[in-house]
Amino acid sequence: MSALPEPGIVIVGASLAGLRGAEALRLRGYTGPLDIVGDEPHPPYDRPPLSKHVLAGELAPDATALPNLVPLRANWHLGVAATGLDREARTLRLADGRALAYRRLLIATGAQARPWPGPERAALSGVFTLRGRDDAAALRAVLAKGPRHVLIVGGGLIGCEAASCCRDLGIDVTLVDPNPTPLARSLGTFVGGVVAGLLERSGVDFRPGAHVELLEGDSFGGFRRAHLRGGETIEAEVAIVALGAVRSTGWLAGAGLMADAGGLTCDGACRALAADGTPCEDIYAAGDVARWPNPIYSGRLISVEHWGNAVEQAGHAARNMLAAPDDQEPYAHLPAFWSSQFGINIKAVGLSEGADSVAIVQGSRAARRFLAVYGRAGRSIAAVSFDEARWLPAYAEQIRAGRPFPPIRDATDQARIEIHAPGFPPRRSEPAAREIVDA
Ligand SMILES: Cc1cc2nc3c(=O)[nH]c(=O)nc-3n(C[C@H](O)[C@H](O)[C@H](O)COP(=O)(O)OP(=O)(O)OC[C@H]3O[C@@H](n4cnc5c(N)ncnc54)[C@H](O)[C@@H]3O)c2cc1C
Structure with missing residues (x-):
């Protein structure tokens, strides 16, 4: 009887952090089995262009594939979600009923767009969120038909970038945000005021301090208008819901890890923490999903939803995954992001x-x-x-x-x-x- 192969490294999440983590493992000399599980059907692709060049029609959604920098020799499991984790048996459960054993696990499941609260209204045709390549392709197809008016709910980075693209396409835009300026949470209103000026100059109807309370549909299940707090209505054919992101940790329910919609809590070396606060020596996390004590901020728990962190943290986690327990290096990261708009x-x-x-x-x-x-x-x-x-x-x-x-x-x-x-x-x-x- 032939012996079962020794379990190797499994990565959950086939996007930026998952891919760069896999490459770092190979570059650091890991030659064992490598399995990469991703619930999207696509090989890893880049998200930043989705709300910029893809919406603008300058780049096809399938032209966003991330370059593969190193031969990975990996077993790809695409279009199949991880649905559970048995830490004792060191096994990952997959949506198609299979189980994958691991010696080390890298969790890189990122985040999802925060949906409109209320699944019925969120499902109206013409209501979009923007997180993945398929979201961008569907929204781009609608924008290409030249709708008269687009409503954007949320003046964060993605809301503003979408507003910029729509105006470049000549589409009327109303952007509603509860804060006094766009980007108020990330940049404050002193700098956010400059972005408000950019919106105004480009002809966006910006509604600061306003709240969308209801998305109303028509009898065909299509979005028709939004109701603001105070009674005003805004007629539009398309609503882009840009309310931020929630971390993809739901599949870890019952795994006994310290996780919630704000992220999977790790120690300074990117090892996931068990519910009792002890680090799991065989489970690491990187990218948008991870929350860790950052030495640059006196060990305060932070999570970072930006491209540069996904790359750097994945490389760091890979380093520690291959190192002995007494050779774990803390991950210090200065967050950084970019955006292009207007x-x-x-x-x-x-x-x-x-x-x-x-x-x-x-x-x-x-x-x-x-x-x-x-x-x-x-x-x-x-x-x-x-x-x-x-x-x-x-x-x-x-x-x-x-x-x-x-x-x-x-x-x-x-x-x-x-x-x-x-x-x-x-x-x-x-x-x-x-x-x-x-x-
Ligand atoms: C539209 C958009 C524009 C952006 N623009 C910028 C920008 O200009 N600058 C910047 O710095 N950052 C930008 N970002 C942020 C940047 O893209 C993210 O920080 C980066 O993608 C994080 O990578 P990640 O691999 O950690 O997570 P993600 O890219 O979210 O990937 C996680 C992957 O795991 C999969 N997954 C989730 N759950 C499971 C499961 N249970 N089983 C299997 N697979 C699962 C997901 O489907 C996804 O494919 C943007 C993001 C978006 C959405």
Whole structure:
């Protein structure tokens, strides 16, 4: 009788973190079995172009495939979800009834678009969320038909990028957000006001401080209009629901891990924590799904929903997966993201959350070309540039080192640095890390 093959490494989530994690394992010399499980039917693809070039019709949805940088020699299980995890038996359950044994597991299941609350209204034709390639293809097909009016619910990065694409296509857009400016949660209203100006200049009907209460359908099951709090209605053929993301942890229900819709909690080395707080030596996480104590922020638990973290954390987790338990390196990451909208390149580093001050150190808001630095308690914690990224890497180093605010006295073209209130809306309460009881 032939012996069963030794279980190898299994990766759940066949997207950016999953792919880059697999490549890092091979680059670091792992030669054993490698299985990659993904619930989408597509091989790994890139999400940032979806809300930019794909919606604009400049890039076909299937042209977003991520390049494979290393021969992986992996067994791909695409179009099949992982539905459960038996930690004791070191086995992953799959939706098609199969089970996969693992020696080490990398969880890279990312996040999903937060749907419109109420599945019936969310399912109206003409109501879209934007997370995956199929979402983008379906939305692009509708936009290409030239609808008269698109409603966008939510003025975060994806809502603003979608608004920008729609205006470029000549489509009327109303963007509704409960905050005083777009991007208020990530950049504050001082900088968000510049984005509000961009929306206005491009002809977007921006409704700050407004709440969509109901999406109304017609008798054919199509979206017809939105009802705002206060009674106003907005007629539109398309509604793009851009309400942020929830982490894909539902499949871990009952696995005894510390996970909820805010992420899977890990230790500093990216090892998943069991419900009692002990790290699992054989289970790691990376990318949007992971929440870990970041040494750059004094060990505060953070999760990062940006491209650069998915790549870097996957590489780091791969390193630790192959290392001995007493050789686990902590993962320190300075968050960073970019966005392009209304012809402007926005780049940001650090975590602006909790900032008590902000200063323009290069350029001006009026010219919509500037670099702003955020401070908290006298330390520089984040910076954002609008078409003015030359000094951003230098500021990133200062932020990483926790230098005083504003950090580089002579790296400014301002006669006098004025300090402003950043204007962050009050924080929504986050659920505490806990084990999932329900999927
Ligand atoms: C429209 C859009 C635009 C963006 N633009 C930018 C940008 O401009 N700049 C930037 O920095 N970042 C941007 N991002 C964020 C960036 O794309 C993400 O941070 C990155 O994709 C995270 O990679 P990930 O692999 O961790 O997760 P994901 O990309 O979410 O991948 C997780 C994968 O796991 C799969 N999965 C989930 N559950 C299961 C399961 N139970 N079994 C099997 N598979 C499962 C999912 O279907 C998915 O394929 C954007 C994101 C979106 C959606």
